[in-house]
Every structure is written in structure tokens, then in C-alpha cells.
Amino acid sequence: MVGTSGTYSAISSYSRVEILHLVQRAPQRTIAELAAATGLHANTVREHLDRLVEAGHVVRETERRTTRGRPRVLFSAATGEADTSSSVLRRKAREAAERGDLMRRVMPWTSMASGAPATELGTEAVHQIDAIVDHLAESGFDPLVDETALTIDLSPCPHASAQSGHRDTLCTVHLAIMEGVLSGARGPLHVDGMHPSCDPAQCVVQLTSS
Template sequence: MGNAGYSAISSDSRVRILHLLLERPERTVSELCEATGLHANTVREHLQRLMDGGYVVAATEHRTTRGRPRVLYTATGEDAASSPVAQRKAREAAIRGDLFRRLWPATSTLAEEAVHQLDALVDDLEGAGFTPVVDEQALTIDLSPCPQAAAGGRDVRCTVHLGLMDGVLTSACGPLRAQRIRPSERPADCVVQLAVME
């Protein structure tokens, strides 16, 4: 389980930074400062928290000329290198999930890799303060009520959250991807639709 109450999307500044990194990876601190209007130390602090959570990775720029290489930041996900932190968290969630299933056996129609992906995603969501309810048949995760629904900028926040969830699934290595978030009939409810990718 992650840090109780901590969520990468609980801070508007982190949401803006993640949105920028999802739009275009490999950004520098100075680029993020310019785009957000935040001080460099504030951006670095947010980036460190996001890297500690496994949502962002840093890589040193490969230079063929003289000069100090820049550090480039990228949100984890399908097109990005996976975070070692996210991979470790996914392995630990799979171990806990396997132990739970040994104690309380249940049948699943999903492949083992997909089940382990769900373990990682549920663990991440619970650590962020959500109470996810998984429907394996429909490949949905109910996040009702969504603790982020009352926050401003819901469209951007949902886009970022979808990218984060897809990054968790990618780090867990399997066929599932987060496809979309759709609102329910109640404003505080949302449902994550997953898809099996071939």
C-alpha cells in the first residue's frame, strides 16, 4: 500500500506537471518552470515526489558536444521507460494478491499477468485514497465516489489520472491498458474502462 492520503493528482501543481509530461516527454526543469510559472525548487520537489511514487522517470541527456548534460523527465507509461519504483511496487502488489488468493480462492477469467496488473492498480488506487471496485467481466474499476471529483479542472485531472493508471498497468507488464474514464450519472462517480491489448 502507498502513502495513505497521498495522490499524485491531489496537487494542482503536480497535475499541471504531469499533464505537460504526458503531452510531451523528456522535459527539463526549466521547461516545466516556464510552462507552469513555478519556481525551480518547487518543480524539483514535485518531480521528486512523483519519481518516489513511480509516476515519473528521469534520464540524463546523451550529449555529443561539450557541456553539462540536462536531466530529462518523462511520465511513465506505454511509450516511456518504466520506473524501477513502479516495477517494484507492482511485484509487491502481485505477491500480496497471490497470498490473498491462496487464502480466499476465487475464480478469474483473466490471465495471471492481467490479474497481477489489477493487483498493482488496485494497490496504487487504494494508496491514493480511492476505494476501487473491480468488475473483471466488464473490465471496469468503479471509483465511486471519486475523492478528486470536487477538485477543479476535472477534464485535465481525469486525463492525467488515466495516464497514471496506464503507467501503473504498463509497469506491471501485462495485456491490460487503461482506456478511458467515464462519468457515472452522479457527479462524484466515475468508472475506469480497461481494455485487453494484443
């Protein structure tokens, strides 16, 4: 589910995927901890983290210390929640919503998907879809959204053969990224999971509305 351009290029390296997976599983990790877990040099980890922060996948914070000593820099996955909200994702969500609203005013027929008006989802959900579609499109995908079934079809999955040995980790990381984008856009939609398929090239993500 990863392209080779745009935002997702930040995790085109499996080392960055591995780092992102670690901070998704346990937030507030230090560079030293991530270097020990991955076997990478601390400077290499720092460079990877900088790239992930710039892409909006990771947020950094300074440790709040009650004792003497230099506070550490802690890294967590961007989830859209108050403590792990990425300003990059928020900015991109605003820009995607503005573009989507403009397109719907200029070309109102684009509000139709699978025979149902997009406005039936509500403004917040529509803006979330704007954010996730924009995010995937700028990453080299051509996502097919069914707003009635709440699915996003990304088939064929480029990772069906590329880095196939890491596919489970890649899918886990990428689904979490998508959830972060939706959460950052603020609305009722969330990632529910991926449709099971005997064909690894098939990639359909199921959303749910809370």
C-alpha cells in the same frame, strides 16, 4: 479520482498535476522548460519533480550529448515502456502480485468476482489488477473491480466538487497514471477510458484487453 493519502498524495497539489500533465503530453522536459510553462520557480519545480519521481509517476534521465557541455536532466511521465519505465512502479507491481497470489492461496474464494473466476483473465491480467487495486487502495480509495466487464468503479469521485475547475485535466492525468501502473505490471490490460456520466460524482474506468 485522487485521494489524500499514499501514492496519490504526490499529486494532491495542482501544481504537481500541472507538471505531470506537461510531461505526459511531451516527454524529456527540462526543469527550465517546466518552470517557464508553469510560472513556478525552478527550485519549486525541482521539488515537485522529486516527489513525482519518488511516487513512480515520473522518471528522470541524463541527456546523451554529442557536444561539449554539462548534460541536462530530462523528465518524462512513467508509462511502463522501456524508455519510461519506473523502477518504483515495477517494484510495487511485484509486491502487489505476491500479496495477491498469497491471498488467493490462503483465501481461494477471493478469486471470485462478479460470478467469474479471476483466473479466467490469465495470470498476467490478474497481476495487473492486483497492481491497480493495490495502487488505488493505498491512495485512499475502495475500488470496485468487475473482472467480467473489466471496469473499476471509483465512485463517488472526490473531485466532483474539489478542484472542479480542473476536473478535465485531473481526469486525464489520473487515467494516464493508471495506464502507467497497468503497463508497469506487464500484461494485456489497458485503460480504455472513463464512462460518460451526467453525474460528475460517478467515476467508472473501463479497461480493455489486447
